Amino acid sequence: MTSDKTIGRLSLYRRMLNGLMAEGVANTFSHQLANLAGVTPAQVRRDLMAIGYSGTTKRGYEVPELVDSIGQFLDVPQGQGVALVGVGNLGRAILSYFAGRRPNLSITAAFDNDPYKINRVLHGCHCYGLEDIPRVVKELDIRVAVITVPAAGARQVADMLVAAGVRGILNFAPIRLRVPPHTYVEDIDMTMSLEKVAFFARKGSASLHKDFQA
Amino acid sequence: MTSDKTIGRLSLYRRMLNGLMAEGVANTFSHQLANLAGVTPAQVRRDLMAIGYSGTTKRGYEVPELVDSIGQFLDVPQGQGVALVGVGNLGRAILSYFAGRRPNLSITAAFDNDPYKINRVLHGCHCYGLEDIPRVVKELDIRVAVITVPAAGARQVADMLVAAGVRGILNFAPIRLRVPPHTYVEDIDMTMSLEKVAFFARKGSASLHKDFQA
DNA sequence: TAGATTGTTAATCGATTAACAATC
DNA sequence: TAGATTGTTAATCGATTAACAATC
Numbered sequence: 001m002t003s004d005k006t007i008g009r010l011s012l013y014r015r016m017l018n019g020l021m022a023e024g025v026a027n028t029f030s031h032q033l034a035n036l037a038g039v040t041p042a043q044v045r046r047d048l049m050a051i052g053y054s055g056t057t058k059r060g061y062e063v064p065e066l067v068d069s070i071g072q073f074l075d076v077p078q079g080q081g082v083a084l085v086g087v088g089n090l091g092r093a094i095l096s097y098f099a100g101r102r103p104n105l106s107i108t109a110a111f112d113n114d115p116y117k118i119n120r121v122l123h124g125c126h127c128y129g130l131e132d133i134p135r136v137v138k139e140l141d142i143r144v145a146v147i148t149v150p151a152a153g154a155r156q157v158a159d160m161l162v163a164a165g166v167r168g169i170l171n172f173a174p175i176r177l178r179v180p181p182h183t184y185v186e187d188i189d190m191t192m193s194l195e196k197v198a199f200f201a202r203k204g205s206a207s208l209h210k211d212f213q214a
Numbered sequence: 215m216t217s218d219k220t221i222g223r224l225s226l227y228r229r230m231l232n233g234l235m236a237e238g239v240a241n242t243f244s245h246q247l248a249n250l251a252g253v254t255p256a257q258v259r260r261d262l263m264a265i266g267y268s269g270t271t272k273r274g275y276e277v278p279e280l281v282d283s284i285g286q287f288l289d290v291p292q293g294q295g296v297a298l299v300g301v302g303n304l305g306r307a308i309l310s311y312f313a314g315r316r317p318n319l320s321i322t323a324a325f326d327n328d329p330y331k332i333n334r335v336l337h338g339c340h341c342y343g344l345e346d347i348p349r350v351v352k353e354l355d356i357r358v359a360v361i362t363v364p365a366a367g368a369r370q371v372a373d374m375l376v377a378a379g380v381r382g383i384l385n386f387a388p389i390r391l392r393v394p395p396h397t398y399v400e401d402i403d404m405t406m407s408l409e410k411v412a413f414f415a416r417k418g419s420a421s422l423h424k425d426f427q428a
Numbered sequence: 429t430a431g432a433t434t435g436t437t438a439a440t441c442g443a444t445t446a447a448c449a450a451t452c
Numbered sequence: 453t454a455g456a457t458t459g460t461t462a463a464t465c466g467a468t469t470a471a472c473a474a475t476c
Contacts, residue, residue, distance in 0.1 A: 003442085003443080004414075005443080007410050008407075011405070011406040011410065015388065029456090036390070038390045039444095040445070040446095042444080043445085045458065045460090046444085046459090049460080056452070057450085057452045057456070058451090059452095074409060074412075076416055080412050080415075080416070089311065090310075092303065092307070093303040093306070094304075096304075097404060098404075101405065105409065143412075143416065144408070144415045146408070168414055168415025170407055170408050170411045174229065176251070184411060188407060189222075189225075189226075190308065190311060190312075190402070191225070191229075191312075191316065192222050192225040194296070194358070195225040195319065196221050197358055197382035197383065198288075198357075198358045198382060199288055200218075200221070200382055201357045201358045201381040201382025201398055202290055202294070202381075245433090253468095255433095256468080256470075257469085259434065259436090268434080269434060269435090270476070272433080272475090272476050273476095274434080
């Protein structure tokens with residue numbers, strides 16, 4: 001019963017811990033990790049408790065062990081393939097963004113309906129036609145997809161992906177996808193986000209970011 | 215005391231209403247709008263109540279009037295300028311994404327430290343050097359910025375923007391910015407989002423998207 | 429009127445925070 | 453031990469939902 005938000009924070013914690021490891025830090029305390037991730041120490045402890053990792057009162061949390069524990073909890077056992085549909089400006093930017101970033105979670109197939117893009121390799125990723133979605137998704141056993149097509153085509157693409165076996169979608173199209181139960185959709189709505197920022201920039205709301213501890 | 219989430223939903227409602235207007239629909243009911251936006255009818259009514267727009271029991275909400283009301287609530291009186299810092303793959307994709315989309319909220323200045331990009335025009339937007347941030351932000355009276363630089367440079371960029379007068383930041387860098395109070399930061403963390411999707415795709419969580427009403 | 433809808437309050441739900449005993 | 457930290461429960465907080473009177 002791990003919540004959506006908990007999973008997001010675990011992803012953050014791991015990133016911070018990787019940063020600490022790179023600096024050669026061997027152990028950390030909940031308040032240090034909390035400060036890096038921007039949450040409360042109690043939150044950190046609750047989240048780590050949820051994945052069954054225990055610290056000690058002396059040293060807190062062992063950084064390499066904790067990274068490992070989070071990985072065991074979050075990651076697919078063997079590297080998960082990801083599909084990206086819609087190789088426009090945004091799609092290409094995302095291909096490049098994820099290229100070689102997380103070997104465990106890399107985009108392994110791209111799809112577009114532009115004949116000039118089909119059968120080319122972009123950022124190390126082969127581009128197929130949309131009609132190849134059923135075949136390629138099944139062949140590569142892809143369960144996760146990113147949708148970066150315009151709103152008008154997003155629903156049809158989502159239907160094809162789900163029919164081919166995709167169970168999680170990161171959706172950049174500004175439209176609500178209709179998916180069957182047990183299919184997870186995460187929306188990134190850049191227009192909505194920018195409008196929110198503009199609103200609060202004008203209204204002077206309190207910061208979303210809590211103040212840091214000195 | 216309008217919450218973060220309410221503002222986001224208002225942005226969604228407006229988009230749905232614009233779609234309805236394009237179809238020539240003159241009035242709508244809370245349950246119809248709720249179905250389009252993926253929230254409950256009660257939620258829609260509460261949100262619209264918050265901006266002071268009233269429907270009638272006979273016709274529900276007048277679409278054009280409501281679009282206007284939301285605009286008056288959300289939008290800056292005269293078009294707000296937006297700065298974008300970091301004209302890499304992602305930055306260029308976002309420039310293109312917002313180019314001409316919302317005339318009321320368009321990116322009016324881009325910044326990068328690459329000499330090959332400086333003084334060029336990309337997607338209709340002039341690119342300046344990072345050192346021009348203080349001057350240009352003040353000259354154009356920019357209050358909103360998008361950060362698409364790598365994590366290593368994001369904090370420094372945010373500090374420059376805030377010092378120059380920016381009060382809202384849409385941050386794509388995977389790092390927590392440290393901003394003074396009354397500065398609003400909205401993070402879009404694509405790596406975290408994709409990890410969440412991969413997790414729930416594997417674990418088979420219930421869909422984030424509630425089932426639609428038939 | 430009857431029926432559907434709105435505006436608004438009360439109840440519910442879930443997540444976060446605060447508090448504190450247990451531990452080293 | 454004393455002091456700082458962890459694990460865990462209880463209290464709090466805020467947002468969402470349910471319920472219902474008022475309205476046309």
